[in-house]
Amino acid sequence: MSDIASNMDLNCEGLNCPLPILKTKKAVDSLQSGEVLKMTATDPGSINDMASWAKRTGNELVSHTEQAGVHTFFIRKK
Amino acid sequence: MAETKKLAIIASQGTLDWAYPPFILASTAAAMDMEAVIFFTFYGLPLLKKEIDAKVAPHTNPAMPMKMPFGSKEFQSYNWPIPNFISGNVPGFDSMATSLMKETFKKKGVATIEQLRGMCQEFGVRFIACQMTMEVFGFEKEEFIEGVEYGGAATFLEYAADANISLFI
Known part of the structure; x- marks a missing residue:
């Protein structure tokens, strides 16, 4: 599940709420509309938090996968 | 898109544990494209000082788990039964x-609190210091970080009247 190309990678592994969301926001701000951010996190709370963040901000959560406790999110900037 | 949502928080507590919720919620709200204001009053006011020296006071929080940040997982999970007369009387216990x-x-x-506070400012969260509390406790503007606004109850309420979420912490 890595057929989505990302314009930027953000590693939030080891960080806890709300840092993955805050860092994602900063990263997405630096992208152009339509570009994709790949974010990885180990905080299990980030699954629901990323979905809520995307819903509220209008950015698209393209996919979420999990492998060995590491969550990978692809976000397309609106 | 729908109109911008607004978050209004009153931060009235200055211990380390209570310092977290206002900054976490305000920074996250801003990250979710909301407007956010924190009104710092009474014991929350020192959270605007350049150097934050917030501490926890376990004897005021009887339900607070006392855990160790080192050792095996079992050791770290152990909740130390510290009697209130020790946590409240032993010098240096809070530190x-x-x-x-x-x-x-x-x-x-x-x-850290400093990190969250910095991100709040970066994301445009407004900080309002309670002018009355400053007079009462003898705080000077020079002690506080840059970018703080000063006002009273009416200043906060004018904003909070249109807020979607209002919290007293």
């Missing part, structure tokens, strides 16, 4: 508990 909490937070990847 020790504060160090342990900061160390635990660091190991768990939790941001």
Whole structure:
């Protein structure tokens, strides 16, 4: 599940709420509309938090996968 | 898109544990494209000082788990039964508990208060210092970080009247 190309990678592994969301926001701000951010996190709370963040901000959560406790999110900037 | 949502928070507590919720919620709200204001009053006011020296006071929080940030997983999970007369009377107990909490937070990847406060400012969260509390407790503007607004109850309420979420912390 890595057929989505990302314009930027953000590693939030080891960080806890709300840092993955805050860092994602900063990263997405630096992208152009339509570009994709790949974010990885180990905080299990980030699954629901990323979905809520995307819903509220209008950015698209393209996919979420999990492998060995590491969550990978692809976000397309609106 | 729908109109911008607004978050209004009153931060009235200055211990390390109570310092977290206002900054976490305000920074996250801003990250979710909301407007956010924190009104700092009474014991919350020192959170605007350049150097934050917030501590935890375990004897005021009887339900607070006392845990160690080092050792085996079992050791770290153990909840130390510290009687209230010790946590409330032993000199330096609060400082020790504060160090342990900061160390635990660091190991768990939790941001520091300074870091969250900085991100709030970066994201445009407005900080309002209660002018009356400043007079009462003798705080000077020079002690506080840059970018703080000053006002009273009416200043906060004018904003909060249109807020979607209002919290007293």
